Amino acid sequence: MLYIIGLGLGDERDITLRGLEAVRSCDKVYVEAYTSLLSFGLASDGLSRMEKLYGKDIVVADREMVEEHADAILREATDSNVAFLVVGDPFGATTHTDLVVRAKKIGLEVRVIHNASVMNAIGICGLQLYRYGETVSIPFFTDTWRPDSFYPKIHRNRQLGLHTLCLLDIRVKEPSLESLCRGKKCYEPPRYMQIHTAINQLLEIEESNGKSAYDAETKCVGIARLGYEDQKIVAGSMKDLLDVDFGLPLHCLVIVGETHPVEEEMLDFYSIKSING
Amino acid sequence: MLYIIGLGLGDERDITLRGLEAVRSCDKVYVEAYTSLLSFGLASDGLSRMEKLYGKDIVVADREMVEEHADAILREATDSNVAFLVVGDPFGATTHTDLVVRAKKIGLEVRVIHNASVMNAIGICGLQLYRYGETVSIPFFTDTWRPDSFYPKIHRNRQLGLHTLCLLDIRVKEPSLESLCRGKKCYEPPRYMQIHTAINQLLEIEESNGKSAYDAETKCVGIARLGYEDQKIVAGSMKDLLDVDFGLPLHCLVIVGETHPVEEEMLDFYSIKSING
Numbered sequence: 001m002l003y004i005i006g007l008g009l010g011d012e013r014d015i016t017l018r019g020l021e022a023v024r025s026c027d028k029v030y031v032e033a034y035t036s037l038l039s040f041g042l043a044s045d046g047l048s049r050m051e052k053l054y055g056k057d058i059v060v061a062d063r064e065m066v067e068e069h070a071d072a073i074l075r076e077a078t079d080s081n082v083a084f085l086v087v088g089d090p091f092g093a094t095t096h097t098d099l100v101v102r103a104k105k106i107g108l109e110v111r112v113i114h115n116a117s118v119m120n121a122i123g124i125c126g127l128q129l130y131r132y133g134e135t136v137s138i139p140f141f142t143d144t145w146r147p148d149s150f151y152p153k154i155h156r157n158r159q160l161g162l163h164t165l166c167l168l169d170i171r172v173k174e175p176s177l178e179s180l181c182r183g184k185k186c187y188e189p190p191r192y193m194q195i196h197t198a199i200n201q202l203l204e205i206e207e208s209n210g211k212s213a214y215d216a217e218t219k220c221v222g223i224a225r226l227g228y229e230d231q232k233i234v235a236g237s238m239k240d241l242l243d244v245d246f247g248l249p250l251h252c253l254v255i256v257g258e259t260h261p262v263e264e265e266m267l268d269f270y271s272i273k274s275i276n277g
Numbered sequence: 278m279l280y281i282i283g284l285g286l287g288d289e290r291d292i293t294l295r296g297l298e299a300v301r302s303c304d305k306v307y308v309e310a311y312t313s314l315l316s317f318g319l320a321s322d323g324l325s326r327m328e329k330l331y332g333k334d335i336v337v338a339d340r341e342m343v344e345e346h347a348d349a350i351l352r353e354a355t356d357s358n359v360a361f362l363v364v365g366d367p368f369g370a371t372t373h374t375d376l377v378v379r380a381k382k383i384g385l386e387v388r389v390i391h392n393a394s395v396m397n398a399i400g401i402c403g404l405q406l407y408r409y410g411e412t413v414s415i416p417f418f419t420d421t422w423r424p425d426s427f428y429p430k431i432h433r434n435r436q437l438g439l440h441t442l443c444l445l446d447i448r449v450k451e452p453s454l455e456s457l458c459r460g461k462k463c464y465e466p467p468r469y470m471q472i473h474t475a476i477n478q479l480l481e482i483e484e485s486n487g488k489s490a491y492d493a494e495t496k497c498v499g500i501a502r503l504g505y506e507d508q509k510i511v512a513g514s515m516k517d518l519l520d521v522d523f524g525l526p527l528h529c530l531v532i533v534g535e536t537h538p539v540e541e542e543m544l545d546f547y548s549i550k551s552i553n554g
Binding site: 006015041100101112114123130133137142160240262 | 280283285286287291292293294295297298306330366367368370374376377378381389391393394396398399401403405406407408410411412413414437439444464471476499504540542543546
């Protein structure tokens with residue numbers, strides 16, 4: 001049996017009782033590093049805290065390991081119980097569909113244990129979940145690569161009066177250009193896009209496309225460390241949010257569409273003006 | 278302090294460790310009946326199982342009670358810890374924004390503990406969450422009221438190649454027409470829309486609008502009891518799904534947009550054809 005278990009947002013105590021029971025029934029426990037490093041990794045003792053609370057040794061499986069050794073992990077699960085822990089929900093922002101497809105192809109029983117992910121926890125900012133359009137991702141620009149595929153999607157959402165959740169780029173364990181050239185494995189330090197970088201990129205793309213999908217006065221909500229005890233939520237114009245220090249990752253951004261009165265009331269509590277007195 | 282705690286989908290064991298800790302620290306615990314009856318209520322001993330596991334007496338707060346006595350609940354929370362338990366995520370399909378707004382208005386500290394909701398757990402059907410457009414609700418038609426506000430939304434999503442999550446109507450503790458006339462409180466028996474009813478209504482509205490947003494051959498995924506141990510997921514055309522017995526509530530329906538290969542592979546596992554051999 002392969003269990004794919006969502007850990008939710010926050011720390012090791014955000015697992016569900018059902019998830020904990022499953023982990024404790026397993027012979028082998030993996031935790032996906034790609035995203036988990038982001039939250040648990042912020043506390044340097046994240047892994048050992050998990051191992052202590054769950055009562056199991058946990059193997060950190062980074063993206064490379066999962067891609068290269070998925071078959072071995074699945075083989076283990078054919079004659080024992082294996083848990084694969086995932087930050088958020090197993091089918092949240094990052095997908096584990098591929099692992100499930102592989103497992104099902106060899107007739108392996110898969111059980112998924114759900115948890116919160118950014119896709120629903122974002123509701124805390126007060127904008128109704130059913131009023132969101134398509135979600136977009138904002139990738140880090142480089143000197144030569146400034147992709148804008150998010151732009152027409154945001155434009156459409158705005159024309160329809162819908163909110164847009166922008167997921168901001170994460171670069172963890174990216175091979176360095178030098179290492180690619182030399183055939184050795186060296187990695188760039190991890191990078192997490194901050195809200196002000198995302199807004200600057202958004203404004204640059206608006207300027208080059210010029211369709212008035214949004215501008216510096218467009219109302220947004222910036223959210224840092226969603227679901228953590230020290231999460232920070234600030235509502236204001238793009239221009240206003242450029243100056244807010246949101247602190248440690250992860251950051252995400254919502255571009256606000258048309259709002260109902262109860263949405264307005266919630267945004268008021270997070271407004272940069274009410275926060276700054 | 279007011280805690281608003283998501284219970285997730287399934288049963289009492291889907292609470293998170295953080296949520297359980299919070300419940301146990303509270304002097305008074307309410308559970309919202311409007312949605313909770315749907316899942317925990319299916320097992321007649323749902324409430325007592327929760328009380329036993331959480332180690333607290335729990336007051337069932339139906340919609341009427343919350344609307345009429347919100348101020349009293351909030352007053353209790355000003356000088357003690359009060360938990361308000363909610364099926365799914367506090368800001369999932371059903372919103373608790375209003376309670377939070379009222380609490381914040383009187384300066385009450387509110388802590389939200391997230392969990393899975395239909396809005397992210399739907400990812401299990403294999404369609405990527407970021408490829409969904411606006412979510413729609415399908416209300417029960419009556420002889421004289423056949424609202425179709427979902428139709429243009431589905432139409433737009435389909436034109437953009439996006440998937441559409443359809444939330445199906447729930448009628449719990451609706452005053453009966455007779456009771457409204459006599460001024461006494463009597464209630465209709467609860468009703469939960471089934472997938473075949475939703476599809477019949479969708480096809481009726483397509484026929485009267487005639488814009489070819491979808492038809493009987495359009496691929497859909499029907500999901501019953503999402504997140505429960507006996508959940509049922511079947512992919513097929515609207516016409517095919519009309520004949521599937523999905524069993525007990527809750528049901529929901531996804532109208533499939535354009536698909537990527539890995540989405541196709543997952544849908545194949547749930548296909549009505551592969552299930553029926």
